[in-house]
Amino acid sequence: MRFDVNLLKVLESIYANGGITGAAKALHLTQPAITHSLNRLREIFGDPLFVRQGNRMVPTFKTQALMPKIAFHLSGLRAAVEAVEEFDPAQVDAVFTVGFRDVLESVMLPVLVRHITSQAPKVKLISRRVPREDVDRQLVSGAIDLVIDRSTHTDSRINSAFLAHETMVVVLRAGHPLADELRTRDFLAAKHVSVVSQGGTDPLDQLLAEGGKAREIGMVCQHYFSACQVVAGSDWLLTAPAAFANAMSALLPIVVRPLPIRLKPLRIEMYWHAALDEDPGQRWLRGLVTQAYHQQL
Structure with a gap:
């Protein structure tokens, strides 16, 4: 039986984009063409491959087992084709x-x-x-x-x-009473803004807890930019990555100071x-x- 490799590209795209609509856009094909290819794939593999749950096409167990090998071989084919010509x-x-x-x-x-x-x-x-x-x-x-x-x-x-x-530093508003000298006890006594996404835990709080210490968190933000804006208009402190903090200090009325607690670089x-x-x-x-x-x- 002759096998059309393009069918595997369709399978890969539906898996990556979560549905027929996304796959059609990614491959610049019509939705009926994607549906036709999916039906051919279902016949070849003897499996639904995807089942609809709400607005998404969820891969079956067989698809999940197939995808690593399919992705590996498709990537190899792409690399082989691109390597034929000198990269410019x-x-x-x-x-x-x-x-x-x-x-x-x-x-x-x-x-x-x-x-x-x-x-x-x-x-x-x-x-x-x-x-x-x-x-x-x-x-x-x-x-x-x-x-x-x-x-x-x-x-x-x-x-x-x-x-x-990634080195962490402390962000304070310009003119903050602690801007000239930030000691550990002052850092722990202050109120803080923490940045945590998707329900995680700030590594700094984990470290403090291991040492029997804690800081007062006044607010938890999803993004560091929002946290910098909060700090710029309050006496709260923010612990942030140095590169980001230094970039924001050129845009907002904030200053950057070393973290007075030893934290292992990430x-x-x-x-x-x-x-x-x-x-x-x-x-x-x-x-x-x-x-x-x-x-x-």
């Missing part, structure tokens, strides 16, 4: 999707845009928030090309590279699918991200 960023007309934490997005995108504009004007960059527990699936499915985040556990299909350590790493390790476009993108990250430090 100026001639590349492609879309790269990168997963950023919001704080990294705000400091890295301006630098990345300058590099892309000068080196690869036809390239389009899409930034997305990727939950840490979903990094493996998004990279393996091809929905995301690269993820930049704090160190997290990934499986053997994912490669990673260390970018830098590793920032870059993650990608192992099958794309030698892909010319991927290698160029990883080099660009590394350069941009160190320029904004």
Whole structure:
């Protein structure tokens, strides 16, 4: 039986985009064409492959088992085709999707845009928030090309590279009574704004708890920018990544001071699918991200 490899691209796209509509847009095909391909795939594999739950097409167990191998081989085919020609960023007309934490997005995108504009004007960059527990699936499915985040556990299909350590600092409003000298006891006695997304725990509070100490949290925000705005108009303190805090100090009436508590620096790493390790476009993108990250430090 002859097998059309394009059917696997359809399967991959439905899996990555959560439905027929998203897959049709991603592949620039009509919805009836995607539906026809899905029906052929169902006949070939003898399985529904996806079942509808609300507005999403949820993969069956068989699809979940198939996708890692399918994604691996499709990535290899793409890399083989692209490697035939010498890679020239100026001639590349492609879309790269990168997963950023919001704080990294705000400091890295301006630098990345300058590099892309000068080196690869036809390239389009899409930034997305990727939950840490979903990094493996998004990279393996091809929905995301690269993820930049704090160190997290990934499986053997994912490669990673260390970018830098993320140092935390204290943000205060300009003219704050503690701006001249911030001691540990003053830091603990003050009221704080904490930034925690998706119900997590601030690493600083974990560290303080281990030492039998605690700080008073007056507000929990989802984003550091909102927290900086709160701090700029109050006597509350914010502990934030140094690169972001320094960038915001040029925009808001805030000052940045060293954290008076020793906190182990957090590793920032870059993650990608192992099958794309030698892909010319991927290698160029990883080099660009590394350069941009160190320029904004």
